[in-house]
Amino acid sequence: MSIDTATAQRGTRRNAAVEIEDLRVQFRAGKETVYAVNGVTLSVAQGETLGIVGESGCGKSTAGFAMMRLLPEKITLISGRIIVAGNEIQGLPEAKLAGMRGRDIAMIYQDPMTSLNPVLRIGEQIVETLLAHKKMTRAAARSRASELLELVGIPDPEMRLDSYPHEISGGMRQRVMIAMAVALEPKVLIADEPTTALDVTTQAQILQVLKTLSGKTGTALVMITHDLGVVAGTTSRVAVMYAGHVIEHAMTETLFAEPRHPYTVGLMRAVPRIGSEDEELVPISGSPPDQREMPVFCPFAPRCRWRVASCWNEVPPLVAHGEHEVACFNPVLSKEAEVGVPLRDGFGVPPPSRDTKAFRSAIAFEPSGLQNTIVGG
């Protein structure tokens, strides 16, 4: 299937609560440009949960902030379309946008220690969210706030309303932030690493709250995380991001059963799996590319065990194989995905010696001894 039809298919997904089309985000600092998001197309339907996975700096949070239009406007260049609840948010006046934020689209932020106002009581911070969008009395807003705290599992919620953020633990603050985000039952909820600060039991509880919410009110949930476990347990679809690109996109089950992109395979084979403790872990060597250069070849090529010559010539487009989309010229076979290394010969083509900064940095990332680790090679 051609790229165009794949895009069209994704674009016309019915009941889409949020749609992103060819989103590109660049940060400008002086003469430098950071290419943070490089042409991402995604959509999430009502009641659906989409996972966005990737390591730090892959642009997943940036994409989340772009959906809220919360990126610092002076230094950010955004192109593409972002449609939230039927509104194209890029051109929206600030006042209209304020009306949508919190009510139509809300976000749970990554850092619970700094994302709450230190000088306002917790209750006040939830109440003001409610009052900004709903005609209700302060007392009613307050008892609603208490309900919300109860919902996210905060004991003694009436008392906690009068606490300041510094008086409660990090996990508790994270839950307050979740309560605040779900207060108005938004159509779209972006959860940026919502459970990273929490212990495992709390994590499960919070994920359950988010799942229930999505099921009950039809909230479209965007789960941004680096944790494959969270993705497996909560999402129905997953987009894997690398260096600002979506490199693989599939139903969650499909992705875990048959990962096709070498990076996804690498992610899965780099963590131990229950029941397969004897397997050797296969790390991804090298580090993510320098995103200060416009990408001209596959961003994963320097670290890839499956790379072929064409990987150095252009950025592989995201191509649909049925429901499963992969941006790779040499997708991983399912047998190879099992062991995490190529079982065929002849990969690992070195970069052509083009004298550009991008190529020099690619060579710098060249993992040493890559050939030796290839099993059966």
Added chain:
Amino acid sequence: MQGSDTVQTMSKGVPRKRRTPLWLTGDLLSFVLKRVLQIIPSLMILSVLMFAFIRMVPGDPARLILGPTATAAQIEALRGQLGLDLPIWQQYLNYLANIASGDFGTSYVSNTPVAAEFFSRFPATLELSIVALILSVVVGVPLGRWSARRANTITDYSITASSVFLHSLPTFVVGLLLQLCFGVWLRWLPVDGRIGPRYRLPEVTNFATVDALLSLNLSAFGSALTHLLLPSITLACVSAGLIIRITRSSVIASRRAPHVRTARGKGLSRSRLNSRHIQLNALPPIVTVIALQIGTMLSGAAITETIFSWDGVGSWVVLSIASHDYPVVQSTILIFAVIFLLVNLVADVINAVLNPRLALE
């Protein structure tokens, strides 16, 4: 997502209980006590340094008081009388003992108790300082906020440049320039004294403006105000410059905080976002710098009062330093230090109430 049934019954069943406000809890009280205890060692150190420094100034008070014709025996006798023949540590201990019993010493020059003269002059200094402080806050805080709102624009650069200029211009230069411009060339404003010579005011509060109002003498009030204008502007300049800069940087830092992004993400109105999330968090450093300006005011008063022949404590201290009037200099500086430390204590308490996290640190 309506709360489940259990949630609703629970929140209805629990009687509303507001937590005790911070200023009634032990936290704040112990915070204040701790700060008061910290004042004592500061004052001890300050008094030792001050005592030593005054005596390092060359010249002998006894010789100054008696004049060039005095004999060595006369000078020696007076030194004994003033206690200046004792070792310096003993003089210091005597001084402390006197202060503990409420005796701030007697002026060598006027032979009157220092405390009495201090309090008769203090209202003049206080009046000048209060007006100058109000001026510097009223000008400094809004300009700082404006500058922050227009960060990195021509407006911001001009305000920042003027604030640096104001802050670095010596008080005596500002005073003399203002006198020259508005007093001598334009002849709009008086350049010395607290009120026109034809007014006689009852000495109730010793604030010229307040006394004029109390005696319902509007033209006297106008005269007192016009006399206040140039000296208070002079005194306000340095502080205004600093307040602009601190306000600007504090507001900018506060605006960039992650919790402000959270607040924007909640869809709050512009005004609420600004007042509750940006400005409220920007306040503590501004309150602190305003409190520190009390020190600038009191020391600046010495120069300003001298330039504008203002009959306050500042000009008195300058005269007393010149005439080696140790008791006056020692006691006024000590009282100034106490005032300064107390005002800063009040600022700390205000900040602790504004941002309860600070009370715990």
